[in-house]
Amino acid sequence: MALGSRSLQCAQNHVRGRSERGGGRPFVASTVAPRGRRSSVQCSAILGQLFKGASGAAAGAGVAAAAQPELEPEFQAWLRGQGIITQPLVLRQCGREGRGLVADRPLGRGEALLQLPDSLLLTPQRAAEESCLAPLLRQLSPAGASTSAAGAAALPLPEWSLLALYLAELRGRAAAGDRGSRWAAYVDMLPQRPGTVLDWPAKETRQLLRGSPLLRLADSIAAAAAASWEELAPLIARGRAEGLVPAHVSLSKADLDWAFGVLLSRCIRLPGRDQLQVLAPWADLLNHDVNAETGAAAAGAAGSGATGSGASGSGGCHLDWEPTARGGAGALVLRTDRAYAAGQQVYVSYGPKSSGELLLSYGFCPPPAANPHQDYKLLVGVNDSAAADPLAALKAEVLAKHGLPPSLEFPLKLEGLPAGLLNYLAFVEAAPQVPQELHDLGSLLFEEGVFPLLDGADTLAAALKSLGNRCTAALKAYPTTMEVDQALAAGAAAAVVNRSPRGPRGRASPTAATATGAAAAAAAAAAATATAGGDGLVTLGTEDVSVSVLREAAVAGIRVRERQILQRTQASAIAQLAEVKRAARSRRR
Numbered sequence: 001m002a003l004g005s006r007s008l009q010c011a012q013n014h015v016r017g018r019s020e021r022g023g024g025r026p027f028v029a030s031t032v033a034p035r036g037r038r039s040s041v042q043c044s045a046i047l048g049q050l051f052k053g054a055s056g057a058a059a060g061a062g063v064a065a066a067a068q069p070e071l072e073p074e075f076q077a078w079l080r081g082q083g084i085i086t087q088p089l090v091l092r093q094c095g096r097e098g099r100g101l102v103a104d105r106p107l108g109r110g111e112a113l114l115q116l117p118d119s120l121l122l123t124p125q126r127a128a129e130e131s132c133l134a135p136l137l138r139q140l141s142p143a144g145a146s147t148s149a150a151g152a153a154a155l156p157l158p159e160w161s162l163l164a165l166y167l168a169e170l171r172g173r174a175a176a177g178d179r180g181s182r183w184a185a186y187v188d189m190l191p192q193r194p195g196t197v198l199d200w201p202a203k204e205t206r207q208l209l210r211g212s213p214l215l216r217l218a219d220s221i222a223a224a225a226a227a228s229w230e231e232l233a234p235l236i237a238r239g240r241a242e243g244l245v246p247a248h249v250s251l252s253k254a255d256l257d258w259a260f261g262v263l264l265s266r267c268i269r270l271p272g273r274d275q276l277q278v279l280a281p282w283a284d285l286l287n288h289d290v291n292a293e294t295g296a297a298a299a300g301a302a303g304s305g306a307t308g309s310g311a312s313g314s315g316g317c318h319l320d321w322e323p324t325a326r327g328g329a330g331a332l333v334l335r336t337d338r339a340y341a342a343g344q345q346v347y348v349s350y351g352p353k354s355s356g357e358l359l360l361s362y363g364f365c366p367p368p369a370a371n372p373h374q375d376y377k378l379l380v381g382v383n384d385s386a387a388a389d390p391l392a393a394l395k396a397e398v399l400a401k402h403g404l405p406p407s408l409e410f411p412l413k414l415e416g417l418p419a420g421l422l423n424y425l426a427f428v429e430a431a432p433q434v435p436q437e438l439h440d441l442g443s444l445l446f447e448e449g450v451f452p453l454l455d456g457a458d459t460l461a462a463a464l465k466s467l468g469n470r471c472t473a474a475l476k477a478y479p480t481t482m483e484v485d486q487a488l489a490a491g492a493a494a495a496v497v498n499r500s501p502r503g504p505r506g507r508a509s510p511t512a513a514t515a516t517g518a519a520a521a522a523a524a525a526a527a528a529t530a531t532a533g534g535d536g537l538v539t540l541g542t543e544d545v546s547v548s549v550l551r552e553a554a555v556a557g558i559r560v561r562e563r564q565i566l567q568r569t570q571a572s573a574i575a576q577l578a579e580v581k582r583a584a585r586s587r588r589r
């Protein structure tokens with residue numbers, strides 16, 4: 001097994017992406033309707049949105065482009081007023097995905113479909129300049145300033161905070177009927193509830209994600225939003241005290257929370273402009289294709305950030321800033337990755353994200369079994385196994401020497417072990433009698449890809465044993481069993497679909513809606529806890545209840561897949577360990 005520093009570098013890049021996401025970012029469009037009773041058809045629509053995946057998003061799925069009333073007419077008129085030609089794409093309702101952009105004539109590969117000039121990008125710089133707090137933002141000391149990712153002017157606050165602050169202000173103005181901003185028509189078409197994890201009740205988040213590595217992601221998203229609020233709250237208070245904030249603009253925490261959700265699910269990062277993060281009206285109506293090639297253009301940002309990097313595979317157009325477009329003035333350009341027939345929806349990729357990552361950052365959950373990016377992110381670090389590893393500091397030092405952090409997330413998949421995992425584990429688990437041997441061990445593992453004997457013990461065997469143990473512990477950490485999760489995933493979905501369409505508070509028996517026996521009983525019990533009725537029946541009387549039940553079902557489906565990945569990894573570690581031991585025995589003979 002020769003895994004060298006290159007493969008470890010790949011793993012490191014992966015983690016770096018995640019921590020960037022944790023740094024905060026944007027977005028989710030939700031078709032969730034306002035509070036109130038909803039019909040089974042509406043519930044099914046929400047269900048469809050959460051579980052969206054293989055069917056509608058498959059490249060090639062057609063959306064009738066025949067004459068239909070124009071969607072978001074005011075927004076589209078505003079775009080036209082700005083000189084934007086939206087053809088040959090038309091805005092359509094695309095079923096479970098909400099609004100989306102559809103070809104209205106056959107498109108060739110590599111065609112430029114959309115060219116947004118800089119003036120139509122809501123950039124952090126622009127947000128700072130147009131904010132009602134601009135005088136304060138200008139005064140912020142250069143010491144506290146950060147340089148924009150685009151390397152342009154120094155920004156007084158992080159990009160995400162500036163965009164959120166201005167979005168929240170725009171929302172307040174819109175709510176008060178103030179149409180003075182030039183972004184008013186854009187803000188009007190943004191979803192009221194982006195549907196990201198920031199919309200989930202905190203207690204529910206912890207309960208739902210217990211045992212899953214997704215809890216770390218949820219925590220990092222919440223922490224980024226909280227940090228941003230901490231940063232903005234005193235500024236807003238000062239602006240209010242100085243009379244800078246118009247009386248009708250609340251700039252409340254709720255407004256900011258909404259803005260964080262919008263950014264998490266809609267912000268776009270532009271590699272062609274040094275990773276500048278922007279909101280791009282119209283371009284942010286592109287939906288995600290789970291089958292698009294890794295690294296394809298992305299609308300959406302969360303974490304690894306919506307990127308507009310090159311799309312080479314199917315099902316993902318390329319979206320990025322092209323400096324030579326518009327006669328050298330530059331523009332955000334969408335290019336087709338292949339030919340499209342009239343009526344086909346055009347997709348981008350939001351990045352190689354697991355269904356859980358999509359659920360938390362964008363509010364929809366493709367079936368995990370159909371998502372090629374589904375994984376279980378195993379966290380491995382020098383301090384995570386033994387509370388007091390006397391060699392921890394030295395290990396961190398050696399890891400740093402090899403360009404590696406003291407802890408790393410490795411994406412376990414059904415298909416096999418991530419590159420570099422065993423090398424990293426072998427190092428983390430090592431306990432040499434002579435500590436300085438860690439230096440040589442690091443060089444062998446990370447530079448040469450060799451697993452040496454350490455004090456007579458096989459370091460590869462130690463890594464495999466550790467991996468098996470970690471999978472066992474991870475499997476035990478889930479609060480539910482596989483059987484219950486399978487029933488929950490199937491049962492809540494069926495409960496919604498089977499709900500009687502008659503009567504605003506129709507009920508469906510979870511027993512009828514789910515599997516039989518113990519699994520059905522478990523689903524019934526779980527469903528009962530999610531309803532106000534307490535009579536063991538699923539009552540989908542309000543949006544919150546139904547969304548909560550559906551979320552539970554989506555997360556249960558994710559847990560099922562995570563468990564399958566852990567079980568297969570565990571079995572593989574055990575089999576490889578047996579092989580290593582057999583080989584050692586035969587060498588001794």
Ligand SMILES: C[S@@+](CC[C@H](N)C(=O)[O-])C[C@H]1O[C@@H](n2cnc3c(N)ncnc32)[C@H](O)[C@@H]1O
Pocket residue numbers: 027028029030031049052053057096097098099100191194195265266284285286287288289290299300361362363364365
């Ligand atoms: C950048 S917006 C795309 C436009 C969005 N459909 C709208 O109506 O505003 C991202 C949001 O679109 C929806 N979305 C995108 N791709 C999807 C997919 N494959 N399945 C279900 N929903 C999707 C999610 O609500 C997501 O938060």
